[in-house]
Structures are given as structure tokens and as C-alpha cells.
Amino acid sequence: MKKDTDIDAARQARPGSAAGRDTGADRAGSEFHPLVSLPDNDNLPAVVHPGLHRYLKEISQYKLLSREETEELAIRYHRDKDPEAAYKLVTSNLRLVVKVAMDFQKYWMQNFLDLVQEGNIGLVQAVKKFDPYRGVKFSYYAAYWIRAYILKFIMDNWRLVKIGTTQAQRKLFFSLNKERKLLEAQGFKPDVKLLAQRLDVKESEVIEMSQRLGATDLSLESPLRDDSDDERKSFLAADGASVEEQVAESELHERLEELLGKFRATCNPKEQAILDDRLLSDEPATLQEIADRFGISRERVRQIEANLLKKLRRYFEEEMPDIRAYLDAMVESWQQ
Numbered sequence: 285m286k287k288d289t290d291i292d293a294a295r296q297a298r299p300g301s302a303a304g305r306d307t308g309a310d311r312a313g314s315e316f317h318p319l320v321s322l323p324d325n326d327n328l329p330a331v332v333h334p335g336l337h338r339y340l341k342e343i344s345q346y347k348l349l350s351r352e353e354t355e356e357l358a359i360r361y362h363r364d365k366d367p368e369a370a371y372k373l374v375t376s377n378l379r380l381v382v383k384v385a386m387d388f389q390k391y392w393m394q395n396f397l398d399l400v401q402e403g404n405i406g407l408v409q410a411v412k413k414f415d416p417y418r419g420v421k422f423s424y425y426a427a428y429w430i431r432a433y434i435l436k437f438i439m440d441n442w443r444l445v446k447i448g449t450t451q452a453q454r455k456l457f458f459s460l461n462k463e464r465k466l467l468e469a470q471g472f473k474p475d476v477k478l479l480a481q482r483l484d485v486k487e488s489e490v491i492e493m494s495q496r497l498g499a500t501d502l503s504l505e506s507p508l509r510d511d512s513d514d515e516r517k518s519f520l521a522a523d524g525a526s527v528e529e530q531v532a533e534s535e536l537h538e539r540l541e542e543l544l545g546k547f548r549a550t551c552n553p554k555e556q557a558i559l560d561d562r563l564l565s566d567e568p569a570t571l572q573e574i575a576d577r578f579g580i581s582r583e584r585v586r587q588i589e590a591n592l593l594k595k596l597r598r599y600f601e602e603e604m605p606d607i608r609a610y611l612d613a614m615v616e617s618w619q620q
Contacts, residue, residue, distance in 0.1 A: 343378040358416035406433030456493040
């Protein structure tokens, strides 16, 4: 039975393993790896983390493969699903994951090792999907998967509520501020219309993403002010009808039921059957069903129904003069 070497390789590569833990002995007894030496750029706070230093020191023991060796291993895995070939492909490219992750740490300041771990998962996925017969260099192909998994992780964890659920939103997340600064450097005012044209998205999407990027997460249960007991959700606008509209509609329905009861008492049996079983029923009877019940023609039932509607309209206009618009909609739905 084949062992799952992909998972083993991912575990070996996981920065949160023993290789990524920071101990006092690590800090006191070893120098930093060259890749994690203190940079001049203050925007790179993650690269001097002792856990990253320990992780880089561990993965540096894996041999870098030549293109020929990589192609041979890729063919072995593609053809035979050789777990040993997959293991070597993963471990020899762990430093590539760190290199790709470095490009995204400005978007994720919490812990650089989070990006490395997500990139490692993308690397394993690249080994599974890679086709060595297409003439593509494995490192180029793997970088695509590594980048994709890192991007997805950032988008999913940037805020408590996801801010990039569509392709356009994901595009704007990484491009909007960059394009705005580029326009300003060129002397243009980065208004919504121009940004939408340059990024090939809708203006509404630019506005929405600008609001999302400029806002912070707030709990609906949090107080409106420090000295207030009122919660923010108490001031959210309701999507449905207002209380006044609901009360008015309830009173109208009660009045209509009362008038319908009085009107029904003035109808003959045929009219009552059409009113109850056809006009007011959730499952209206057909003209033929009512015709068979009373032994008359289908056309005669249609005539009685047309006269009944006219009679009903006059009755309501006399009792409720302001109900004309409501009756127009009701008659239209009945006729359909």
C-alpha cells in the first residue's frame, strides 16, 4: 500500500513544527541564517524571527536539483506516482516557497511563517498537478500554485468578514492602491471612473472595495460609544417595510376581509362558488370544473365571473373610495 509522501513532505516543510519553534537555546547558541539577516528595510519585520531562521536552516540541508534532475523526478511521479520522487521535488523547492512568500509579507504582517506554510501546501499541489511533457519548467509552474495558495490565505484572513469573494474583488484587493499611487505619480487624479477604466472593472466595484479596504471590522454587539449601552446593530436600517407600513397593511387586510364577507352575502350560489373556489382560492378551480358542478357551459361561467368582478369593483369603490389602485393590481392578478 502506497504511503502518502505528499503529506509527509508537507509535515517536514511545515514551519510550525519543531523546526519552527523558538527556544532560548536557539537564540543564544546560533547565528542567523544569511536569508534572515537584519534588513535595511523596516517593512520586513518577519525575516529576523528566530523560528524562521531555524526553519531556513533546516530546509537548507535539502539539495537543490538541476533542471534535468527535476524533469526526471517529475516524469517518475507523473508516470509511476513514485512517492520518493514527489518527496524530493517538494523538499528541494522549499526555499522557492520562502522566496515567493517574501513578495507578500507586506500584506500579512502578523506572522510570515503563515505565508510559508500556505505556500508549502501550494507546492505539494503543484507536484500533484505538474505535467512534465508540456515543456514548462517546474519552478515556474510551482510558483503559480504557491502564489495562488498564499493569495487565497491572505484574502480569507485579511478581515473577519471576507473582502474578496469574486474575481473582480480579488483583483482590486491587490491592484487598487497600487493603481491609485501610479496615477498620482503620473499627475492624474485617481477618481473612481478612471480607476475603473484602468482596472477594467465596474465603478461600483471600485467604490465598494475602497470602502472595504478603508474600514475596520466592528462587532454589531459593540457599544456605539464608550459611555453608551446602545449597540451598533440597533441603528442598522431594516430592509423590509417599516412598522407604520406593516400596521397599515394589516388594517387594510382586516378591512378587506370584513367587506368581502358582506359582499359574499349578496351573491347567488354560482357567484359564491366562483368567488370562493376561483378568485380567492390559493389553488383556483378551472372554468370547466365550475361549469360541470352547476351543469352549465364553460362560457357561461366566464361571463358570470366577468360580471362578478365588475360588481366587486363597484362595491369596493363605494365602500373604500381610495382602494382603486389596490383593486387594479388585484384584478390583474386574478385575470392572469
